[in-house]
Amino acid sequence: VMVWLRRCTHYLFIVVVAVNSTLLTINAGDYIFYTDWAWTSFTVFSISQTLMLAVGATYYLTFTGVPGTATYYGLIMTVYTWVAKGAWFALGYPYDFIVTPIWLPSATLLDLAYWATKRNKHSLILFGGVLVGMSLPLFNMVNLITVADPLETAFKYPRPTLPPYMTPIEPQVGKFYNSPVALGAGAGAVLSVTFTALGCKLNTWTYRWMAA
Numbered sequence: 001v002m003v004w005l006r007r008c009t010h011y012l013f014i015v016v017v018a019v020n021s022t023l024l025t026i027n028a029g030d031y032i033f034y035t036d037w038a039w040t041s042f043t044v045f046s047i048s049q050t051l052m053l054a055v056g057a058t059y060y061l062t063f064t065g066v067p068g069t070a071t072y073y074g075l076i077m078t079v080y081t082w083v084a085k086g087a088w089f090a091l092g093y094p095y096d097f098i099v100t101p102i103w104l105p106s107a108t109l110l111d112l113a114y115w116a117t118k119r120n121k122h123s124l125i126l127f128g129g130v131l132v133g134m135s136l137p138l139f140n141m142v143n144l145i146t147v148a149d150p151l152e153t154a155f156k157y158p159r160p161t162l163p164p165y166m167t168p169i170e171p172q173v174g175k176f177y178n179s180p181v182a183l184g185a186g187a188g189a190v191l192s193v194t195f196t197a198l199g200c201k202l203n204t205w206t207y208r209w210m211a212a
Contacts, residue, residue, distance in 0.1 A: 058199025
């Protein structure tokens with residue numbers, strides 16, 4: 001019975017965590033819609049994405065104990081987001097303007113940290129957390145740079161949820177010292193260690209709950 005319970009709980013938790021992680025970051029690629037505060041939103045979203053990826057992937061990784069599951073978790077989040085971004089395309093937004101956050105490389109770094117340290121949980125927290133926090137803003141900025149004419153498109157297609165009087169008129173630059181990647185990576189490198197530790201702790205709590 002316990003084996004059955006653990007397996008069912010395992011899959012249930014993975015689906016719940018992955019779906020909620022995606023829901024909480026579903027618009028995290030829409031930095032350019034916030035034209036007045038694009039770089040500020042990029043930095044804030046970078047931290048939120050780091051949180052959801054690090055907690056969920058670490059939880060999944062330490063639950064299975066198999067390096068590679070963090071990447072698989074990142075893939076789940078990516079596919080869910082692709083599906084959700086289809087709504088933007090259905091609303092008439094050009095395909096090359098829909099930005100899907102890049103989680104996979106950072107999740108793979110988490111796997112590598114776990115594998116290279118022979119599944120040492122503390123090394124995973126320290127090294128994996130720092131790698132995720134520093135890499136995610138970098139990958140997402142590269143992702144954002146590939147968007148064709150972002151400002152022009154943003155003004156042509158204002159975000160539908162914004163009333164007309166809130167649509168930005170003059171884009172502001174220079175927020176956060178012109179370096180959203182540096183700020184996001186700096187904050188992420190510190191915070192993601194805590195996020196990764198939380199993922200490990202969630203795993204411990206889950207096992208205790210199932211064993212009760």
